[in-house]
Amino acid sequence: MAWLGLYNYWVVIFLMMAGFYAVITRGNLVKKIVGLNLFQTSVFILYISMSKVQGGTAPIVDNEFAIYSNPLPHVLILTAIVVGVATTALGLALVVRIRESYGTVEEDEIHHLDKSF
Amino acid sequence: MEHLIVIVLLSFLAITAVAIVMLHDLVAVVMLFGIFSLLSAVIFLVLDAVDVAFTEAAVGAGISTVLMLGTLALTTPKEKTSPRFAPIPLLVVIITGAALVYGTLDMPRYGDPTAAIHQHVAPRYLERAPRETGIPNVVTAVLASYRGYDTLGEVTVIFTAGVGVMLLLGSPRRQTKRKRGKR
Amino acid sequence: MRHHLILRIVAKLLIPPILLFALYVQFHGDFGPGGGFQAGVIFGAGFILYALIFGVETAKKVAQPEIVRVMVAVGVLLYGAVGLVSLLLGGSYLDYSVLAHDPVRGQHLGIFIIELGVGITVAAVMITIFFTFASRGRS
Incomplete structure (x- = not known):
């Protein structure tokens, strides 16, 4: 059952590729941002999977416990999540502005409008 | 036992991701993305990252869902359906994924305390x-x-x-x- | 949302505990799970829930956009100011050990203040972003 130890990473890669696929094939800008968020969340899971220690507990030091999971990836991802939502909001704001200027959020229609100028 | 829970939750996550990519109704996509975030928060909790789980639950299931729904209200809730099947992006994704899976074979196993x-x-x-x-x-x-x-x-x-x-x-x-x- | 009686009552019951919980997460983050980032997000979510149920205009009376906008900057400035104070007290930038006589107490104090700064900025940015998105449709 040694391959089960890699299952986390494989799901991470699957999610990453699902997000990647959504970004490159879908023309709708909101859908693209959702795809980017999928990609982002998969990276979070990759980091947190690596930080886990078998038999460990949450890294809040107490005399009762001896083994703790690695706190460093938690720190990195904790800040990345909040930064992620802030940058997602910025992306969504851009989408709203594009909609107001072009009247559409579909990529091909935007390109078409750009060319017709 | 703990790893079994993680495996089941990760499988749910993969299924949700497929639904998110396939659906064209953007309101449903956003709601599913909220579920996706909540599921990943539960995974973080099982993987001992309590602080991260906390943040993900509040951000992913709360604020980013609200923001995306707000954007849909300002734009359009329907994605234009593109009927044509795109083989080249699928191929690119599969090759990239295969390369990454090959890369994981050298990774330390889940929960290995001797990992670098x-x-x-x-x-x-x-x-x-x-x-x-x-x-x-x-x-x-x-x-x-x-x-x-x-x-x-x-x-x-x-x-x-x-x-x-x-x-x-x-x-x-x-x-x-x-x-x-x-x- | 004027007529959704159940939503309004439940929200009224829930919002004070949400805000209180955010403060608990903020100030108990040293000993349990929590800290500025989480607290800020939860605090912001409480206000967003209020705005969703009772309307953005009502929420703007509670959290005035001018004040929230100032708060966005206040948090970052508070964080940076702690670094400057430690610089003036003879330490290096963001070295909290010099903030008190005892290095451990200094570290504790420094972490407390910068977490507060983080919490203020995160909460203010979340509320501002929501207000900006919500006001857009109407103008």
Whole structure:
């Protein structure tokens, strides 16, 4: 059952590729941002999977416990999540502005409008 | 047993991701994305990352869902369906994924305490942080003290993103649609 | 949302505990799970829930946009100011050990203040972003 130890990473890669696929094939800008968020969340899971220690507990030091999971990836991802939502909001704001200027959020229609100028 | 829970939850996550990519109704996509975030928060909890789970639950299932629904209200809730099947992107994705899977074969197994990541600075933090900062929660100690510069940068990024949103959407809407014809 | 009686009552019951919980997460983050980032997000979510149920205009009376906008900057400035104070007291930038006589107490104090700064900025940015998006449709 040694391959089960890699299952986390494989799901991470699957999610990453699902997000990647959504970004490159879908023309709708909101859908693209959702795809980017999928990609982002998969990276979070990759980091947190690596930080886990078998038999460990949450890294809040107490005399009762001896083994703790690695706190460093938690720190990195904790800040990345909040930064992620802030940058997602910025992306969504851009989408709203594009909609107001072009009247559409579909990529091909935007390109078409750009060319017709 | 713990790993079994993680495996089941990760499988749910994969199924949700497929649904998110396939669906064309964007409201459903956004709601599913909320579920996706909540599921990943549960996974973080099982993987001992309590602080991260906390944040993900509040951010992913709460704020980002609200923001995306707000965007849909300002744009359109339907994705234009593209009937044509795209083989080249699928091929690109499969090849990239296969390369990455090949890369994981050398990775340390799940929960391996001898993995390289657990040998570097982490033991030092766990051992000394409570003594040096007087704070038992090592995540908070590392975040605020040992990596204080990093966190200052992150807060600045959040500040900048907030300012950016205000600049983009804060000013009253101009009649750009009319003007376009005259340009 | 004026007529959704159940939503309004439940929200009224829930919002004070949400805000209180955010403060608990903020100030108990040293000993349990929590800290500025989480607290800020939860605090912001409480206000967003209020705005969703009772309307953005009502929420703007509670959290005035001018004040929230100032708060966005206040948090970052508070964080940076702690670094400057430690610089003036003879330490290096963001070295909290010099903030008190005892290095451990100094570290604790420094972490407490910068977490507060982080919490203020995150909460203010979340509320501002929501207000900006919500006001857009109407203007």
